[in-house]
Amino acid sequence: GAVVSQHPSRVICKSGTSVKIECRSLDFQATTMFWYRQFPKQSLMLMATSNEGSKATYEQGVEKDKFLINHASLTLSTLTVTSAHPEDSSFYICSARTTVVGGEQYFGPGTRLTVT
Amino acid sequence: AQSVSQHNHHVILSEAASLELGCNYSYGGTVNLFWYVQYPGQHLQLLLKYFSGDPLVKGIKGFEAEFIKSKFSFNLRKPSVQWSDTAEYFCAVKNTGRRALTFGSGTRLQVQP
Numbered sequence: 001g002a003v004v005s006q007h008p009s010r011v012i013c014k015s016g017t018s019v020k021i022e023c024r025s026l027d028f029q030a031t032t033m034f035w036y037r038q039f040p041k042q043s044l045m046l047m048a049t050s051n052e053g054s055k056a057t058y059e060q061g062v063e064k065d066k067f068l069i070n071h072a073s074l075t076l077s078t079l080t081v082t083s084a085h086p087e088d089s090s091f092y093i094c095s096a097r098t099t100v101v102g103g104e105q106y107f108g109p110g111t112r113l114t115v116t
Numbered sequence: 117a118q119s120v121s122q123h124n125h126h127v128i129l130s131e132a133a134s135l136e137l138g139c140n141y142s143y144g145g146t147v148n149l150f151w152y153v154q155y156p157g158q159h160l161q162l163l164l165k166y167f168s169g170d171p172l173v174k175g176i177k178g179f180e181a182e183f184i185k186s187k188f189s190f191n192l193r194k195p196s197v198q199w200s201d202t203a204e205y206f207c208a209v210k211n212t213g214r215r216a217l218t219f220g221s222g223t224r225l226q227v228q229p
Contacts (some may be wrong), residue, residue, distance in 0.1 A: 041177050043206065043219040097215070105217060107160040
């Protein structure tokens with residue numbers, strides 16, 4: 001089946017620094033990728049939808065200047081958490097949807113971000 | 117706005133017991149419905165999905181779900197659970213006007229041997 005990878009799997013950074021998380025579709029092309037955030041014992045909350053070659057669409061309440069999303073190719077999207085603060089600590093999950101109409105979403109393994 | 121409710125937050129069952137996890141959504145139009153499972157330390161995996169046709173959907177690992185349009189529900193069932201079914205289960209909905217999924221809050225299933 002389709003595989004989505006994320007790198008890194010976990011990262012610890014100091015408050016005020018920036019962190020980049022990569023999401024790759026390994027064996028399929030994804031025109032659309034999604035970034036979710038999962039708090040402990042809670043559901044996945046959609047942060048933004050990224051489309052290859054265009055600007056991401058952010059959900060209400062998500063700061064686009066803080067969570068920079070770039071979808072430079074059909075197999076790669078990146079999420080950069082800028083000027084990270086401890087409250088940004090969370091589990092970030094990406095998913096990629098195949099180019100087939102009505103295509104299924106495949107999820108990455110997630111990235112655990114801890115801001116100290 | 118679309119929302120998904122999973123009423124059971126934590127379910128504990130013994131092996132061989134039957135399972136039913138509730139999922140209700142709020143959207144009056146056409147929807148696609150999904151159940152995902154997240155095993156400890158692993159990523160989300162699709163258990164089953166409903167797009168159209170037979171409202172009783174069979175998925176992997178013996179799971180099935182029934183779409184009842186009049187009740188806006190898509191409950192997940194398994195007649196006999198195993199210890200290896202211990203995981204977090206998420207119901208998700210996608211309406212035709214939106215590309216992303218909306219997830220329920222999840223149900224943690226713990227199966228005791």
